[in-house]
Amino acid sequence: MNVDRRQALQAMLGGTAGGVALLTPAEAAASPIDDRDALGMLYDATRCTGCKACVTACTAANDLVPDTVLSNGRWQMPTDLNAQTKNIIKLYEAPDSPTHSFVKRQCMHCVEPACVTGCPFGALTKRPEDGVVAWHASLCIGCRYCEIACPFEVPKFDWANFNPQVVKCELCRHRFAEGGGPACTEVCPTGAVIAGNRADLLADAKRRIAAHPGQYFEDRVYGEHEAGGTQVLYLSHVSFAALGLPTLSDESLAHYGTKVHHVLYRYLAIPLALWALMAGIIRSRFKHHEKKARVEEASTGLPPQL
Amino acid sequence: MSSDDTTTAGAPSLHPRDEMTPCPWQRGVHVWHVPIFTRAFVFFLALSIIGVGLSVVRAFGGLDFTGMNDAYAWGIWKTFNVMTLTALGSGGFAIGIAAWVFGRHELHAVMRTALMTSLVFYLAGLLALTVDVGRPWNMWHLAFPSHWNTDSSLLEVAVCMPLYAVIFLAFENLPPVFERIFVHASDNLRAVMVRTMPIIKAIFPYMLAGAYVLPAMHQSSLGALLLLAGEKLDPLWQSQMLPLLYVIQAGVAGVACVMFTLMIASLYWQRPIDTRVLGSLGRLMSQCAMAFLIIRFADLAWRGVLGRALALDGLALVFHAENLLVGLPALVMFRRDWRERPRVLFVSAIFAGIGAMLYRFVPTTIAFVPGELKFYFPTFLELLMSAGYVALTVVLYSVAVKMLAIVPGSLDQWYGAVAYARRRFRTIRVDEHGQPSRH
Numbered sequence A: 001m002n003v004d005r006r007q008a009l010q011a012m013l014g015g016t017a018g019g020v021a022l023l024t025p026a027e028a029a030a031s032p033i034d035d036r037d038a039l040g041m042l043y044d045a046t047r048c049t050g051c052k053a054c055v056t057a058c059t060a061a062n063d064l065v066p067d068t069v070l071s072n073g074r075w076q077m078p079t080d081l082n083a084q085t086k087n088i089i090k091l092y093e094a095p096d097s098p099t100h101s102f103v104k105r106q107c108m109h110c111v112e113p114a115c116v117t118g119c120p121f122g123a124l125t126k127r128p129e130d131g132v133v134a135w136h137a138s139l140c141i142g143c144r145y146c147e148i149a150c151p152f153e154v155p156k157f158d159w160a161n162f163n164p165q166v167v168k169c170e171l172c173r174h175r176f177a178e179g180g181g182p183a184c185t186e187v188c189p190t191g192a193v194i195a196g197n198r199a200d201l202l203a204d205a206k207r208r209i210a211a212h213p214g215q216y217f218e219d220r221v222y223g224e225h226e227a228g229g230t231q232v233l234y235l236s237h238v239s240f241a242a243l244g245l246p247t248l249s250d251e252s253l254a255h256y257g258t259k260v261h262h263v264l265y266r267y268l269a270i271p272l273a274l275w276a277l278m279a280g281i282i283r284s285r286f287k288h289h290e291k292k293a294r295v296e297e298a299s300t301g302l303p304p305q306l
Numbered sequence B: 001m002s003s004d005d006t007t008t009a010g011a012p013s014l015h016p017r018d019e020m021t022p023c024p025w026q027r028g029v030h031v032w033h034v035p036i037f038t039r040a041f042v043f044f045l046a047l048s049i050i051g052v053g054l055s056v057v058r059a060f061g062g063l064d065f066t067g068m069n070d071a072y073a074w075g076i077w078k079t080f081n082v083m084t085l086t087a088l089g090s091g092g093f094a095i096g097i098a099a100w101v102f103g104r105h106e107l108h109a110v111m112r113t114a115l116m117t118s119l120v121f122y123l124a125g126l127l128a129l130t131v132d133v134g135r136p137w138n139m140w141h142l143a144f145p146s147h148w149n150t151d152s153s154l155l156e157v158a159v160c161m162p163l164y165a166v167i168f169l170a171f172e173n174l175p176p177v178f179e180r181i182f183v184h185a186s187d188n189l190r191a192v193m194v195r196t197m198p199i200i201k202a203i204f205p206y207m208l209a210g211a212y213v214l215p216a217m218h219q220s221s222l223g224a225l226l227l228l229a230g231e232k233l234d235p236l237w238q239s240q241m242l243p244l245l246y247v248i249q250a251g252v253a254g255v256a257c258v259m260f261t262l263m264i265a266s267l268y269w270q271r272p273i274d275t276r277v278l279g280s281l282g283r284l285m286s287q288c289a290m291a292f293l294i295i296r297f298a299d300l301a302w303r304g305v306l307g308r309a310l311a312l313d314g315l316a317l318v319f320h321a322e323n324l325l326v327g328l329p330a331l332v333m334f335r336r337d338w339r340e341r342p343r344v345l346f347v348s349a350i351f352a353g354i355g356a357m358l359y360r361f362v363p364t365t366i367a368f369v370p371g372e373l374k375f376y377f378p379t380f381l382e383l384l385m386s387a388g389y390v391a392l393t394v395v396l397y398s399v400a401v402k403m404l405a406i407v408p409g410s411l412d413q414w415y416g417a418v419a420y421a422r423r424r425f426r427t428i429r430v431d432e433h434g435q436p437s438r439h
Ligand code: SF4
Pocket: A106, A107, A108, A109, A110, A113, A114, A115, A116, A133, A149, A150, A151, A152, A153, A154, A155, A168
């Protein structure tokens, strides 16, 4: 978050308290969260058996109503993440070989989340203590910009509800107070998905790659660099694209989407300069215009029109 | 009234190239010879009532009646209702800058039309922006700058757009309203108005400058919204130039819309057509369109994706359509003699207007390709609602031009309107020139 731009805009439109901020020198941007504090998960597709225990656990831990539309009300069977589903296991089958893989999808808890950048009143925040990307109902206006912005298409809108919620995995942050962690990681029988801090998880993933050369796709961890890095990391034996994980550049969208605007709106200097310049030009033209109008009025006897 | 009809009938035969011909658009004149409630008006009124009614239903009844889904979360709401309608409403911005900053004095003749079209389109766009949000009860955060996430382009739009429409654009539209009040006003009220006039004139240049900076900000922010869409937006569109291209296309759409409105109004209400002013508008439109194309192609070349444009897929065709629709009229409007032909002006304005609207619409819809492919097509009610918003602009505009001196006309028409008003309103206190009388 760019602190000085926020202050500058507030100074312009928010009154005197901000006026002081306009004059203070630029503060450093909010410091990034240390990898050792950033909580996340590591999902290893080679260890996942597709039992979906994590899906059930997630639904229970988050008080969601299971999506049973596809099974005619018999059992939970979501087709994708949706307003009732924060976590899903999907199956990938290679077209003409027995190769297959499961993939778990939920919020990636991006290091620089696009959803947080776009959210107009900060209903989505990246918690400074653990980097969890959380949603706050009292600040959300339901604009769905987060759905447009998230490169992983995670946030889902509760279209049918009169009081629509934005539904996405919040890393079970409501369980932290009682010492709980991500519910999905607690039930996984094979340890395919584990919780931890980003530094440990990344080291663990790299150890696995080193221990099993050739087993993991491109010998790399998905989420280490993608979209500026994510706190949920992936290992896979098939290509990440096959698992539906998008191919993304290393620059975060939060950075890509704001770098020009941060220059344009810094202290509102450029808009103000433009305003002053135009006001000067228009003032002299306006004087001229008025004079001409008076001459015309004298000759035609008609009231001048502005 | 009959005497005015003869003037108008003779007007279109004015030889456009004759330098000595006095220009037919001398001042804003009320549309005085038609009642407000015509058959066409009632049709548009009904449609706009449906649109506004649906908005109210929507505000209290959820978004479920729409066809929107998680992949196309903005449907045609922000994309058509906001991006496209406010682009059409950018005439006051583009023409204002051309006239007041770049000194194209002939454009002052159509300034009132430009400002009124801008106001009505922005009002429709704002209404759409307001009812589009799914949790409107949280909108109160807008009033508290400390609650703003100033990194968000959407926040910038949400702050800047209402500020522009409700304060700056409304201010710019005050003079014709004042004129109307003044001729009916009591002596006391007149005295007050005479005293406020110098204040208005004193702040006028500063308000105008604000009225040009703010649209530049929120129209570019509308483009910047798409930056966060990242790889979901096809590389032909996804670019750091999006904000700039969005402002320029707002100019093209706005000027085209003003040309179209002027010509339709002139046809419909039998006003003479001033090809000198229209040609100047055409030139302005052409310059904006050329700037758009140059920046767009330079950016594609710079990013090395020019080759993508040669692909023979649907998106590349949409891309070419966008460019041709504004590029051809831009070329045509380059020629001075074509700029003086009403038919060519009319067709060029329509083409460029559609092209610019298309560019503003495509990035959030057609060129927006989410990974999770879902089908979206607006439901009938959504389409009806959008049609209602367009109808609303027609309704507001036609009431405004009948009440206020906005549509440009000749001096003869002015005298016709004044004579009519003096007959119609016994209490009106103006002399036969339209000058406020002393007693
Ligand atoms: S994955 Fe999407 S929703 Fe989750 S933090 Fe990243 S941008 Fe936000």
